[in-house]
Amino acid sequence: MSSRVCKTCGCADIDIDQARGNAVCMGCGSVLEDNIIVSEVTFVENSGGGSSAVGQFVSSDGTGKTPVLGSGFHTSIGKESRTQTLQNGECLISLSLMKTFRKRHINNLGHQLQLNQHCLDTAFNFFKMAVSKHLTRGRKMAHVIAACLYLVCRTEGTPHMLLDLSDLLQVNVYVLGRTFLLLARELCINAPAIDPCLYIPRFAHMLEFGDKNHEVSMTALRLLQRMKRDWMHTGRRPSGLCGAALLVAARMHEFRRTVKEVIGVVKVCEATLRKRLTEFEDTPTSQLTIDEFMKVDLEQECDPPSFTAGQRKLRLQQLEQELAKKIDEVQGEICSYQDEIEMELENSRPKLKGIYASYTKEDTQDDTLSVASGFPGNEDGEDEELVAAAKHLNKDFCRELLSEQDEADSGAESGAESEQPTTSRQPPLASLLGPLPTAASLGLSDSIRQCIAEKEDEENSEHGELDLNGIDDEEIERYILNEKEVKIKTDLWMKQNADYLKEQKEKEERIAKEKELGIYKEQKPKRPPKKREPIRASTAGEAIEKMLEQKKISSKINYDVLRDLNKKGCSPSHQSEEAVTSPTSKRLASRRKRNIAALGLGNQVSNMGKRLKPLISGPTIKKPAGDQGVTSTVPTPTPEVSQPVVVESGPVVYEDVPDEEDDEDEEPCVSAMQLMGGNDYGCDVDDDEGI
Amino acid sequence: MEPNNDVALDIIITNVVAVFRTRCHLNLRTIAREGSNVIYKPEVGKVLMKLRKPRITASIWSSGKIICTGATSEEEAKLGARRLARCLQKLGFKVKFTDYKVVNVLAVCTMPFQIQLIEFTKNNRPIASYEPELHPAASYRIKNLKATVQIFSTGSITVTGPNVQFVATAVEQIYPLLFECKMAAR
Numbered sequence: 036m037s038s039r040v041c042k043t044c045g046c047a048d049i050d051i052d053q054a055r056g057n058a059v060c061m062g063c064g065s066v067l068e069d070n071i072i073v074s075e076v077t078f079v080e081n082s083g084g085g086s087s088a089v090g091q092f093v094s095s096d097g098t099g100k101t102p103v104l105g106s107g108f109h110t111s112i113g114k115e116s117r118t119q120t121l122q123n124g125e126c127l128i129s130l131s132l133m134k135t136f137r138k139r140h141i142n143n144l145g146h147q148l149q150l151n152q153h154c155l156d157t158a159f160n161f162f163k164m165a166v167s168k169h170l171t172r173g174r175k176m177a178h179v180i181a182a183c184l185y186l187v188c189r190t191e192g193t194p195h196m197l198l199d200l201s202d203l204l205q206v207n208v209y210v211l212g213r214t215f216l217l218l219a220r221e222l223c224i225n226a227p228a229i230d231p232c233l234y235i236p237r238f239a240h241m242l243e244f245g246d247k248n249h250e251v252s253m254t255a256l257r258l259l260q261r262m263k264r265d266w267m268h269t270g271r272r273p274s275g276l277c278g279a280a281l282l283v284a285a286r287m288h289e290f291r292r293t294v295k296e297v298i299g300v301v302k303v304c305e306a307t308l309r310k311r312l313t314e315f316e317d318t319p320t321s322q323l324t325i326d327e328f329m330k331v332d333l334e335q336e337c338d339p340p341s342f343t344a345g346q347r348k349l350r351l352q353q354l355e356q357e358l359a360k361k362i363d364e365v366q367g368e369i370c371s372y373q374d375e376i377e378m379e380l381e382n383s384r385p386k387l388k389g390i391y392a393s394y395t396k397e398d399t400q401d402d403t404l405s406v407a408s409g410f411p412g413n414e415d416g417e418d419e420e421l422v423a424a425a426k427h428l429n430k431d432f433c434r435e436l437l438s439e440q441d442e443a444d445s446g447a448e449s450g451a452e453s454e455q456p457t458t459s460r461q462p463p464l465a466s467l468l469g470p471l472p473t474a475a476s477l478g479l480s481d482s483i484r485q486c487i488a489e490k491e492d493e494e495n496s497e498h499g500e501l502d503l504n505g506i507d508d509e510e511i512e513r514y515i516l517n518e519k520e521v522k523i524k525t526d527l528w529m530k531q532n533a534d535y536l537k538e539q540k541e542k543e544e545r546i547a548k549e550k551e552l553g554i555y556k557e558q559k560p561k562r563p564p565k566k567r568e569p570i571r572a573s574t575a576g577e578a579i580e581k582m583l584e585q586k587k588i589s590s591k592i593n594y595d596v597l598r599d600l601n602k603k604g605c606s607p608s609h610q611s612e613e614a615v616t617s618p619t620s621k622r623l624a625s626r627r628k629r630n631i632a633a634l635g636l637g638n639q640v641s642n643m644g645k646r647l648k649p650l651i652s653g654p655t656i657k658k659p660a661g662d663q664g665v666t667s668t669v670p671t672p673t674p675e676v677s678q679p680v681v682v683e684s685g686p687v688v689y690e691d692v693p694d695e696e697d698d699e700d701e702e703p704c705v706s707a708m709q710l711m712g713g714n715d716y717g718c719d720v721d722d723d724e725g726i
Numbered sequence: 727m728e729p730n731n732d733v734a735l736d737i738i739i740t741n742v743v744a745v746f747r748t749r750c751h752l753n754l755r756t757i758a759r760e761g762s763n764v765i766y767k768p769e770v771g772k773v774l775m776k777l778r779k780p781r782i783t784a785s786i787w788s789s790g791k792i793i794c795t796g797a798t799s800e801e802e803a804k805l806g807a808r809r810l811a812r813c814l815q816k817l818g819f820k821v822k823f824t825d826y827k828v829v830n831v832l833a834v835c836t837m838p839f840q841i842q843l844i845e846f847t848k849n850n851r852p853i854a855s856y857e858p859e860l861h862p863a864a865s866y867r868i869k870n871l872k873a874t875v876q877i878f879s880t881g882s883i884t885v886t887g888p889n890v891q892f893v894a895t896a897v898e899q900i901y902p903l904l905f906e907c908k909m910a911a912r
Contacts, residue, residue, distance in 0.1 A: 197859050212860040225851050228844050229858060266909065269843050270862035270879040339840060339909065345880065515816055521759050528758070528766070535768065 041067060140180050147203055148184065148195055158187045164222055174214060177204055182215040189226035194237040196274060198302050231273035231280075232259055238277055241300045247288055255284035257329070258315075265318045266339035267311070275303040279311035287325050314340040737897055739890060741832040742797040746807050747825040748790040748814065757786060760817055775813075780806035786814075793829075800828055800890055830886060833893045837881035837901075840909035846877065850903060866903075868896050875900050879909075 040047050046062030051071070058068035078086040138159055145155040161183040165171055171179050181200045188195040197215065201208040219226050239252045258280040262268055268276055278301035285292040298305055315321055317340065320328065516524065529536065572578035754773045758766035765774040773786045780802040785793045792810065797803035807826060815821045843864045847856040856864035863876040863884075873887035873896040883900070887893040 209860060212857060216855055216857065216860075220852065220855070223852060228847065228856065269909075270858065272858055274859075339879065515813065516760050516762050520762075525759050532768070 041065065140176070141184065144180060144184055144200075144203065148188075148199065150184070150187070150193065154187045154191055154193070157190075158183045161186055161218070161222065161224075165218060168221055170218065170221055178206065178211060178214045179218070181206070181211055182218045185211070185215050186218060186222075186224060186226060189229070190224065192227070192230075192233060194233045196234070196302075198274070229273050231268060231276045232256055234273060234277045235259065235281065238281055238300050242281065242285065242290075242292055242296065244285070244288075244290060247290070251281070251284045251288050251290065254287055254329070255280040258283055261318075261320050262315065265315075265320070267314055267318075269339065271311075272303060272307070274301045275307045275311055277301060278303055278308050279315060282308070282312070283315070317343070735835055735837070735897065735901070737833050737835045737885075737894060739798055739831060739833045739893075741795065741830075742800055742803040742828060742890075743830040744794045744797070744803040744807055744826065744828045746792055746794070746811070746823060746827070748792065748811065748819065749822040749824055750790050750820050752786060752788050752790055752814065752819055754786070754788050757814070757817060761813070775810065777806055777809060779809070782806040782810075784810050800831070803828060828889050830888065831890050831893050833885045833887075833890075833897075835883050835885065835897055837883065837904055837908075839905075840881045841877055841879055841904055842907045842909050843877065843879050846904070846907040849907065866900060868899060871896050871899075877904065 039049070041049060041060035041062060043065045044060065044063040046060055048061040049058055049067060050061055051058045051068075053071070056069065056071040057066060058071060059066055077089045079089050080086050141158050141162060142155055145158065150158075158180075162180065165179055165183065181204055185195070185197055185200055187193075197208055197211055201211050204211070218224075235252050235255050239248055239255065244251045255277070259268075259276060262276055262280065278297050281301070282292060282294065282297050285297075294305055294308060298308060301308075572581055754766060754768075754771070757773050757775070758764050761773075761775060763776045763778075767774065771788065775784045775786060776782070777784070780797055782794050782796040782803070784795075784806075792807070794803055794807050794810065797806055804826065808823060811821050811823045843856050847854045847864055850866065853868075854864055854866045861876075863878045866875045866877060867873075868875070871887060871892045873885060873892050875896055876884045877900075883897075883904075885893045885896050887896055
């Protein structure tokens, strides 16, 4: 494009030099292009004399690192890449880095799960899609990767559970599940539902049925299918069902697999497994014998266990209701008897005059009727006892009211009076039935008032004023404690939270001090560093042991041997271990590694190192200290003699040692013998390694 | 609630969450000292105040933001919120009742039949999701209503939404879908 016409002068004559990679306009001389991309391969000579091709490897997937554009920025390559690099430059680089880095992660995890390469590639594709949709922002990489892998597992139908992934990552299953669900939704990937049958071969293998593995698996599969038909598998963890099926199958084939073993494999808890087994027991299939089960498939389908549970509840409720009705009837009889008795008592009392007498009789009858009719409506929530009690109390109240009315003026109309008793009865009834209904009625009236006054509320909310409609001030006053109570409460709280308050004070003081000194920094909560106490030990052995306990340096070191090292050095000639070896032991303790390797002059150093290699890796020293007393040869010839012997029998090469040997040449030339406290050391070792 | 297919479904609202602002700084220690039914949590920086009459629990922050939970209806929530503001007023703070908003409503409903969850998820693929390993219920998100319905195999469903109206609409919407995948009649 730009090579056709020059921008500055409009000249079409442009010279392209491949060697320099320039495009220059012949008219005005302006450089149009610099660093032209060439498709030739050029070679460069290395320092060693060999030649290597010039260029960078760019991975087929992903963009690779964006090439650093130097001065030719504005005219080179083209507009598209320029905008890309401008806008997404950092983004691209980070993405590519991330991808290469994370591909490794995906592969790692995948191999741990034993997924094949195709699955891993698919997972990586999912990951790329996720990255492009910015789903990785704000989420831990590990979670996203695990979610991608699990997505692949689901789509491929491999028997991997989300639990396995969470085990590998040591992450909460539900956290992973959330990420996974989000991923599936965003990528619009429909993961097919898990079929518990998929897990059976895997679990069967883990339970080690040997030759009969296949048969047991088949039986378990049949059991599972039966469970499915009996609607036991909706809303349940598939692994739980598998566990139950496998347990039964194992027992059927005379394998003794305890519940604990199955649980360890299947990863559900004992209670779940037992529950599944009980549910299965309830199905008619459980009544068949083993042979029958293998041959016959029962036609009838069972109801789901939750359904049967629901049915049971319903039945219980019905029974309760019937019982309640019966109680009612019985109580009704009792009531009628009581009424009769009371009637008799009343009759024995002085009778009311005239009209009122007839009203009292009628009203009492009406009362019972109205009460009886009124109650079925309210009965749903209320106690039968309460109702019965209310009835009786009600009658007492009515009698009291009636007696009051008798005393009142008789000028009122009969209609009004007949209404009054009934209305006067209702409030006591209502109050008898409990405080709740009254509160509700009040609350309702409040809400009604609120609905009417809604417009007012809206205006108030704009101003922020509090609408006091329907708020009972007195009640609210109860929420506020008086002074005494406040004091008591403050004291109590202070005592309870004394520690917290101290901490806060100290923190503030500290901050204040630091501010004064000008050192104050915003401190993020740090994990307290692991403090290590200085090792105090009386013998070298103890010191080594303590240090080893604290610092677990390498698993390739045979610590027993190390401990014995010092003991060997001490025991032969010097029995006063502590006196001689303590200064040396301390030095030993502090410079353990170096001492092993380094000890004095060049040859001796290497010899000691080589001698110690087999000691470090091999088994414990065979010959006891007893031999040391026997041999008391001169150390100097022995190293040379021992060398070939040692080298041959040295099993593991302790690779760190040669490096340290080189380093430690500079140390003051204190020979190993002197450090270890005995000339005999070398010979002891030789004897052992002569074997 | 309108009856669906001649069956009246009882939608029981179990929880209404509302927030409001008092537009003034609240001293939590004063509230903690002088209020009854309060729990002071200094580590988190809030005070929990529980009211008895509309049974609600309110989280009060020192910035003046208050979250009210536990009410069983929208009216109750508003009443409780206002009661609470009045209480704070009495404690001596210059409280204003602003920005009252019902944030979440939780309702429970029971279908008269059981539901085949796997079939349901298959029919409503991207909107519904069911992970038996994680949760025994299938969850169905209605985007335009911003409501989530959790469907259990027993037939009971829980609906959460921004207000009661949406919740009711959600139940209406989901009923036909559930009816298709029913298992056994009660």
